[in-house]
Amino acid sequence: MAEGFRLRVRYGKTGRLRHLSHLEVIRACERSVRRAGLPYSVTQGFSPKIKAAFGPALPVGTAGEREYYDVWLTSYVPARTVLERLAGASPAGLAPQAVSYAGGREPSLSAALTVARYRVLVASPATWPEEFGKVLAGVVGSGTLAVEHKGKTKVFDLARSLPEEPRVGSEDGFLVVEITTRIGQEGSLRPEALVHEALSSSPKPGSLIAVTRTDLLVEAGKEWLRPME
Amino acid sequence: MATPAADVSAGAESLLPLVERPARYVDGEWGARHRPEASYRTALLYPDTYELGMANQALAILYDRLNAIDGVAAERVFVPWKDMAAEMRASSTPLFTLESMQPVRDCALVGVTLPYELTYTNVLEALDLAGIPLRSADRAEADPLVVGGGPCAFDPEPMAPFFDAILVGEGEEAVVEIVAAHRAAIEARANREETLRRLAGVPGVYVPSLYAEAPDGGMRPLGGGPAVVEKRVLRDLGAFRPPTCPVVPFMDVVHDRATIEILRGCARGCRFCQAGMVYRPVRERRADDIVRDSLAALACGGYEEVSLTSLSSSDHSLIEDVVRRLSRRLEGTDVTVSLPSLRVDAFGLTLARLLKGKRPGLTLAPEAGTQRLRDVINKNVTGEDLLGAVRAAFEAGWRRVKLYFMIGLPTETDEDVAGIGRLVGEVLAAAREATPADQRGSVRVGVSVSTFVPKAHTPFQWDAQLTLPEVLRRQKILRDAMPRKGVELSWHDASASFLEGALARGDRKVADVIERTWRSGAVFDAWTEEFSLDRWLAAFEEEGVDPVVLAGPRDAKAPLPWSHISSGVSPAFLKLERERAERAVATPDCTFEECTGCGVCPSLGVENAIAGGSRG
Known part of the structure; x- marks a missing residue:
């Protein structure tokens, strides 16, 4: 399978959840993607992992109003549908705000931001x-x-x-x-x-x-x- | 509750930037229930930190059950780590529940699970932080009811004075009845004493204030409660759906995965094992239900792993079918299935192949190093069973196995201790043989050795625990007998085991020792770096209680401090089993062979339920 569809999600890290660490945020967002039932891509290898890439880390205690991650899908799902499903599957303090597809060759969020x-x-x-x-x-x-x-x-x-x-x-x-x-x-x-x-x-x-x-x-x-x- | 709650959330929140790992206190996880409209609030306390407590399935079940009742809210509470506790005391912030961030002391009922003895001081720490009087006798009408439960309820006396009531046995049905009895008492404006009498009428509920110590060592009913409190047990486990939308933690907690209980109880009959005695009969859940609930829990939780839990998961009569069906459904995803507890004689090549995947290691528990001693404890596995399981695992791709052993089992000789080393050597050889030559360098055998602690309601409840110096002597014998290369040897702290033994068969006088030790600064005793045996020994000394006597042999003719609590297994059966142990005679598992006469089925009106019709 090729790269798949690169989906970009903007979300907030708000309220008491600003006390989460970057790794805790990553795990929580990945679990939201699974709960949303999205057709996410997994990495190759003996223990496949969800294919996702996050923007720069926020420290424990720092809130974020416009944070981003990319997740790759194996099939196209309209962005509006993705947003609805993600919103229904995310903790309130890590709610997704917007979703759009990004070009497969664009640099990673961590390099671009x-x-x-x-x-x-x-x-x-x-x-x-x-x-x-x-x-x-x-x-x-x-x-x-x-x-x-x-x-x-x-x-x-x-x-x-x-x-x-x-x-x-x-x-x-x-x-x-x-x-x-x-x-x-x-x-x-x-x-x-x-x-x-x-x-x-x-x-x-x-x-x-x-x-x-x-x-x-x-x-x-x-x-x-x-x-x- | 009658008194309006003081809002502590702003104060509590201001402490979060000051402490380590604030994710322990933030709430807001997926699956957390917020029910501000509820008129009856309960706090469910796990007496250790968040990351340990969130792995507790009993708490998840009770959270689910209580939040399903109209007008009732159940909220979680864990013991704040030392830094948070210090900040809370300095700022006069009382212990709060996670969901509403409101004081625990404003709840109607505080439910406390007692998972193991080394959490006892944590219970007092939590009550103190909550501003609830430690002892039932000192509580006023406005204080919440403090109700205990969990494994330690089977010898409740050491903690009895701190509880208004203790549930013995399984909670699915009983918690609903306890809450109903309490709400009715509130409705009837019953005072505390009357409320406790009403609670004593709920089957399985032990109200300590209605009993006193008798001169013969047992407990004497004072009226209002049954002479013997029989444990609660679910006749039909299949009628209860386990939580399929559990709270999903943000923090990296212990056992961070979806868990589905696939069977309850174990009739293997290991004579040292309290869980195997007190959670009978064996009740397997149906394969269809397990598959349905596993997929539901994964879908709702978003987890990367589902664990099929029980005391002995490979014993489920349809386990291969269940794992095969789940693996097929999860193929091509990043989600895996795991089994936490495997028996060496039930773990075959089929299961090994089905489970390979992300598993970092395989854990097996032969418990003893020689066949004679394994027969004494009724482990009913042979060295060949163990080597067969190891071969199967390493042929299927595993490269690590962890083995659990105990030293200090009744009748143990130096020869038995050295036998552990010999057996580990054979396991290493079998593992290497089953591994391709170019990968043999990565073969590892972990060996974890704990000290046997005699537990109440087991055939060894009258036996003595090894003294500390003797434990150290036998540890040396074991160390000398153990192969070096490829083996990672670890010990359970012998001094913590000694204390566990003194508490596990303690009487009501031990409560004074526990309180004194907590007052001298003990908390988080299960955390090696926090544990101090000296602090405990000083408290034992000052209270005039001898821990060596508590851990020592008991008179088989006299009542025990837990004789007023019944697991349904008859004392006569336990005595018979102790005699068979002495003669190294095995007793079969009644789910594979005939009834062994333990007494559970007739006395509790229950029977084994085997999903596949039969086992073996």
């Missing part, structure tokens, strides 16, 4: 978006950020990691920080690392409440595109 947008919610006794924005700009202006992870230190070049200036606003008494980062092979800067660094050098206290990835984008020249519309 190189820009991520995040929204970070910070609780603070006072709202001071302008002030915090300046502190954040100071951190960005310093050029690099050293992040410790599992005993290792990684230094991020902020000019490369942050293709846009972070923006700070406020909403319901929280500071809302919007951060766009480059993700990929060379390592992905976690937005909370940047916010923590800014908080540690700011005159006022604050604590990080929630991180949500709001978008995943493909860089096409100067344009940034979504992997499906």
